[in-house]
Amino acid sequence: DAGVTQSPTHLIKTRGQQVTLRCSPKSGHDTVSWYQQALGQGPQFIFQYYEEEERQRGNFPDRFSGHQFPNYSSELNVNALLLGDSALYLCASSPRTGYEQYFGPGTRLTVT
């Protein structure tokens, strides 16, 4: 039973560029949430998807957008990258009716 997978593992981008991160949820899970974790801090909620729609959103600008596909996988897009976007981006999946979320290994994004 595969857990949550994310790609790529690491990514280096320059300011102003755009990036797309990918996530496949754990088998049997239909809800995907994205989090940003800066160094030394706890993860911060970006948004959540189920039924291919954004259902909840945290305090992040519109530069952060996402998508969920019919197979429940998801993408996180960040436009006009800033140095402050450098962080570990975590994807978590859960069943709609459950509260426990399981995290993928994350994508470490460095913006130079």
Add this chain to the structure above:
Amino acid sequence: RKEVEQDPGPFNVPEGATVAFNCTYSNSASQSFFWYRQDCRKEPKLLMSVYSSGNEDGRFTAQLNRASQYISLLIRDSKLSDSATYLCVVNHSAGNKLTFGGGTRVLVKP
């Protein structure tokens, strides 16, 4: 004030000792509570859910005090492998959105 607050530590713990630490949350409507463990440069992993009556999982005991809005985690007979950052996590009634504390770092030493 942060929604979920934790003492960042580190808590330096001799191997075999007991360590306990708390976290406080500000939203009285919070409904679900968890402890996650995070190793350096790894993803958070669910350690245990926290139930109103308190619950135990092996050497780990979690307590919830709704009146005072805090959650605690106690680790007995600490192992070197318990060294990690422990994240207190709250799920508000508004939806399945997790709010994390900043984490408490625990270092177990021989």
